[in-house]
Amino acid sequence: GENVEQHPSTLSVQEGDSAVIKCTYSDSASNYFPWYKQELGKRPQLIIDIRSNVGEKKDQRIAVTLNKTAKHFSLHITETQPEDSAVYFCAASRENYGQNFVFGPGTRLSVLP
Amino acid sequence: NAGVTQTPKFRVLKTGQSMTLLCAQDMNHEYMYWYRQDPGMGLRLIHYSVGEGTTAKGEVPDGYNVSRLKKQNFLLGLESAAPSQTSVYFCASTGNRGADYSNQPQHFGDGTRLSIL
Numbered sequence: 001g002e003n004v005e006q007h008p009s010t011l012s013v014q015e016g017d018s019a020v021i022k023c024t025y026s027d028s029a030s031n032y033f034p035w036y037k038q039e040l041g042k043r044p045q046l047i048i049d050i051r052s053n054v055g056e057k058k059d060q061r062i063a064v065t066l067n068k069t070a071k072h073f074s075l076h077i078t079e080t081q082p083e084d085s086a087v088y089f090c091a092a093s094r095e096n097y098g099q100n101f102v103f104g105p106g107t108r109l110s111v112l113p
Numbered sequence: 114n115a116g117v118t119q120t121p122k123f124r125v126l127k128t129g130q131s132m133t134l135l136c137a138q139d140m141n142h143e144y145m146y147w148y149r150q151d152p153g154m155g156l157r158l159i160h161y162s163v164g165e166g167t168t169a170k171g172e173v174p175d176g177y178n179v180s181r182l183k184k185q186n187f188l189l190g191l192e193s194a195a196p197s198q199t200s201v202y203f204c205a206s207t208g209n210r211g212a213d214y215s216n217q218p219q220h221f222g223d224g225t226r227l228s229i230l
Contacts, residue, residue, distance in 0.1 A: 031216065032216035034218045034219070042223070043203065043221040043222060043223050043224060044156070044203070044221050045221070046218040046219075046220075049218055051216055089155060089156065093216065095216075099144055099207060099208060099216070099217070100161075101146075101158075101219060103155045103156045104155060105154060105155040106154070106155050
């Protein structure tokens with residue numbers, strides 16, 4: 001089955017710097033890759049996603065890149081702000097008797113003022 | 114449009130007791146999921162459903178049962194609660210047949226914090 005690894009597990013950056021989180025997946029049939037942000041005590045919320053027919057997607061300060069050959073995808077946050085502090089989860093998904101999602105273990109991002 | 118609603122939000126049980134967690138979605142989604150999230154860990158899939166009347170096992174199904182008698186509801190049951198089942202439980206849904214229902218993001222509920230003594 002699918003296995004998703006995520007690095008680093010914790011990341012501290014200064015406000016205004018960039019943050020990069022990388023995920024690797026094992027199933028070459030996975031074709032949809034969402035990223036979720038989870039603040040303490042709250043639900044995971046989608047922040048950006050990418051499909052396998054696209055190499056990069058950007059939404060204001062957030063971007064995601066996908067390398068299908070190497071089977072990895074990355075989240076890039078520029079000009080970080082204290083409110084970006086949260087746990088970020090990546091996931092890989094494919095259609096297989098429904099849409100199956102496998103999540104990475106998460107990255108705790110701390111943005112220091 | 115409430116999205117995904119989970120009840121209850123908090124519950125404390127004694128070992129051996131039973132209970133049912135309810136998940137309701139109003140987005141006409143085909144697929145529904147139950148996850149557990151333990152401290153410092155990611156989301157682990159317990160059971161899921163690809164449509165009304167169907168259920169399937171996920172990564173950690175032991176000790177849990179589910180039912181999807183109505184499309185909008187997905188129930189998670191603990192028949193005999195154990196301390197190892199202390200966790201935060203999240204329900205999620207995705208997939209609207211009105212469009213290309215594959216490769217759509219999941220929508221999560223607010224979670225149920227369950228403690229078993």
